[in-house]
Amino acid sequence: MKREPISTGSEWTFELIQTYDREIARIAKRYALDTYPNQIEVITAEQMMDAYASVGMPIGYNHWSYGKHFLHTEKHYSRGQMGLAYEIVINSDPCIAYLMEENTMTMQALVIAHACYGHNSFFKGNYLFRTWTDASSIIDYLVFAKQYITQCEERHGIDAVEELLDSCHALMNYGVDRYKRPYPISAAEERQRQKEREEQLQRQVNDLWRTIPKMAGKESHDEGARFPSEPQENILYFVEKHAPLLEPWQREVIRIVRKIAQYFYPQRQTQVMNEGWATFWHYTLLNDLYDEGLVTEGFMFEFLQSHAGVIYQPGFDSPYYSGINPYTLGFAMFRDIRRICEDPTEEDRRWFPDIAGSDWLATVTFAMKSFKDESFILQYLSPKVIRDLKLFSILDDDQRDELEVAAIHDDGGYRLIREQLAAQYNLGNREPNVQIWNVDRRGDRSLTLRHFQHDRKPLGNSTDEVLKHLHRLWGFDIRLESMRGEDVTHSFQVPPRHESRDHDRRLDLASPI
Amino acid sequence: MSYVIDRRLNGKNKSTVNRTRFLRRYREHIKKAVEEAVSRRSITDMEHGEQISIPARDIDEPALYQGKGGRQTIVHPGNKEFVSGERIPRPQGGGGGQGQGKASNSGEGMDEFAFQITQDEFLDFMFEDLELPNLVKKQLTGTDTFKTVRAGISNEGNPARINIIRTLRASHARRIALSGGSRNKLREARAELARLRVEEPDNLGDIQALEAEIERLRARIDKVPFLDTFDLKYNLLSKQPSPSSKAVMFCLMDVSGSMTQATKDIAKRFYILLYLFLKRNYERIEVVFIRHHTSAKEVDEEEFFYSRETGGTIVSSALKLMQEVMAERYPVNEWNLYAAQASDGDNWNDDSPICREILTKQILPFMQYYTYVEITPREHQALWYEYENVRGAFPDSFSQQQIVSAGISIPCSANCSSGDSCHET
DSSP states (O other): OOOOOSOOSSOOOHHHHHHHHHHHHHHHHHTTOOOOOEEEEEEOHHHHHHHHHTTTOSSOOOOHHHHHHHHHHHHHHHTTSOOOOSEEEEOSSSEEEEEETTSOHHHHHHHIIIIIIIIHHHHHHOHHHHHHOOTTTHHHHHHHHHHHHHHHHHHHOHHHHHHHHHHHHHTGGGSOOSSSOOOOOOHHHHHHHHHHHHHHHHHHHHHHTOOSOOOHHHHGGGTTOOSSSSOBSOHHHHHHHHOSSOOHHHHHHHHHHHHHHHHHHHHHHOHHHHHHHHHHHHHHHHHHHHHTTOSOHHHHHHHHHHHHHHTOOOOTTSTTOOSOOHHHHHHHHHHHHHHHHHSOOHHHHHHOTTTTTSOHHHHHHHHHHHOOHHHHHHHHOOHHHHHHHTOEEEEEETTSSEEEEEEOSSTTTHHHHHHHHHHHTOHHHHSOEEEEEEEOTTTTOOEEEEEEOSTTOOBOTTHHHHHHHHHHHHOSOEEEEEEETTEEEEEEEESOHHHHTTSOSSOOOOOOO | OEEEEEOTTSOSOTTHHHHHHHHHHTHHHHHHHHHHHHHHSOGGGTTSOEEEEEEHHHHOOOOOOBOSOSEEEEEESOOOSOOTTOEEEOOOSTTOTTSOTTTTSSSSOOSEEEEEEOHHHHHHHHHTTOOOTTOOOBOOSTTOEEEEEEEEEESOOOGGGBOHHHHHHHHHHHHHHHHHHHHHHHHHHHHHHHHHHHHOTTOHHHHHHHHHHHHHHHHHHHHSOSSOGGGOOEEEEEEEEEOBOEEEEEEEEEOSTTOOHHHHHHHHHHHHHHHHHHHTTOSEEEEEEEEESSSEEEEOHHHHHHOOOOSOOOHHHHHHHHHHHHHHHOOTTTOEEEEEEEEOSOOOTTHHHHHHHHIIIIIGGGOSEEEEEEEOSSOOOHHHHHHHHHHHHOTTTEEEEEEOSGGGHHHHHHHHHHOSSOOOO
């Protein structure tokens, strides 16, 4: 059956967007893509820059760092050094997708397929998002956060709040629970609880630091025990609950930063999968539209050109190279899974006996739902994709003068490359492993952290600055021991030890002046 | 189901607050950059924004990350000739290229964080420490200007100003007050009726009595109107007299043969600077251009700066004309008056005392501020010395300055208009 194309020109209208959306939704349904309802918002380029600056959130508290981000984007965009993303999509229910006014009809259709059906179904299906985020309450929570922070600014002054947020942001990546499932609550509950929490928190903290002597018998076994008894990876949480000098509102602000960090945590772990999945689906859905005769060849040319741009992967020696393009890798892998299911070679049967020849839709959906980048690559990266991308692995050991090519795309190298690429996407390897080790409760109240080195990698240059921020939150001395195995190879101290005796306790942070 | 929403008309400046926060935090850097720009630029493009650069390390947001060193394995795409086990020399150049993805983002220098500030912001920073002398807002008596401001809620007003929330709240309160008792009784009667129907279905007398009572209560409740005139609340607006903030700026220039185009350009910068400064302080500004050689004439801007004249110089003619214009069009009680005069110092000698006379008697008593620049590398002449006497008489509202070349004109005249530090150098 040959049908009339939906549109032939490049101009879009609201009616056309709706028609495209309806057709794409119809095809998406055929593939059983399960999505939140979509809210498609058409915005201008300036508004897109606003959205950029607030990391895509439709609403956020005010902070200079977002202004910095905005100025950066604005400058690069206005000089033509950078195109804006075609879309931004927000993990919320309904799922909000921004379309830019400047896009052509083809681009709008591409974005609808990519964001409203690709990303959207990923947000709803992937286990990390299901576990860690609550799409229905995030907007409400952000509204609460913005209001609360504004109130704090009115009550305590912009500077005090800004300093506190600076410190929290420095430790933002250490404000997430990696294993515990948070208990989702609605924003209304959140507001109500916040009040009770303020009072109760302060009481708890006071208890911990109680200096009234205990009954003689009880005290003895307590001496020498570390606090916390197990190392804590969620530094912000620990500070929020146990820092001795913070005011209740300061604890609440830390909590807000922590919650938002937690919300973004799954996104940081599923970049390849998320983009790969969305790219895979815009490719599949729009090709189906073409097969049904609903779009013209001109539409397809424009679409394919953009698509090719999105999945372009410059080689390691290109001046444009900046690491592996997650769109390329993810798209290649999902396409490859489909190929292995539909048309397996002998090699595929050896490598993937469980999925070769199986139902492709069930297989890619299972893969989307049950993995994060690291495990997805470890599970599904096939020799064919490694060959296609010509992946190779470089070993850079600072104890040797030369780099070594550890593996290339050959029989001996597939497994190694797969393991190493997967490890590269493991947040645990990418971020230094720093944990709260001990608090000197009876002595100077100093806080000791431990950094457990991975492959002897040291801490970066701004560590001292981060520790100053932590010092501002904690209020007493901070120590950081960098451990290689059982040995301390390097240690940091804030404020520096020789000064801490006679000097003012609270250090000034590097001020902007 | 998808909803398509047009958000294009929503505000586009959601980031304004964040942007302002950023400028606030780095105001020292920005001020410095602005000062540098001021001394570098010609005044004609003072009206543009400015590119500001801040060293990237000053605005870094620190985070814990892994430093260089240790044992790293990185997978790269696009292998061409490497075979496994091959050893290659470590590329030099601080880990760019081959190293961490982020380090070499685009090859463009990442050392400076650069951004653009707008014209308004630029001028704000530029004029920040300067203040307008004698800034007096004229208060008017008869034909005062008013602005309407909200002043709470009233019981009277016109229908367009009804405050719906307050009105409905009052209506609700009145209905509770007037029908609350009846409602309670009605509820009791209904409960009683229900009980009777179940327990004593034969007691028709009581049941009928209750039904009648219920009917009566209902009617009573229904009679309480939903909205009474008593409920209506109106937003009250009140008129407040607002002080006038109109200013007029007189530009006086000598266009006699001795003034070259270059001198006029310098004068122009001087006028623009004062004009920009006034614009920041007054809502409405008018500019009067007066040029003179032996006689004065009011002209438009184009003619003022670009037409050429020759002849001698009688400064007092311009002052006389200015005084006439003042008296005719700009009553002192309505307007703030400013004047800027530029000349190369030449004057017909007998005229200079007349200038002083007019200035001190007829002009300066009504002026907010009067500035005079003499653009000449030569010795001062009679006019300058007469003006020094004027300054002695009106130290607060008169200033004079000599300009030799364009290079120093900007800070000098900026100081001039600040009024406090204006002394010949």
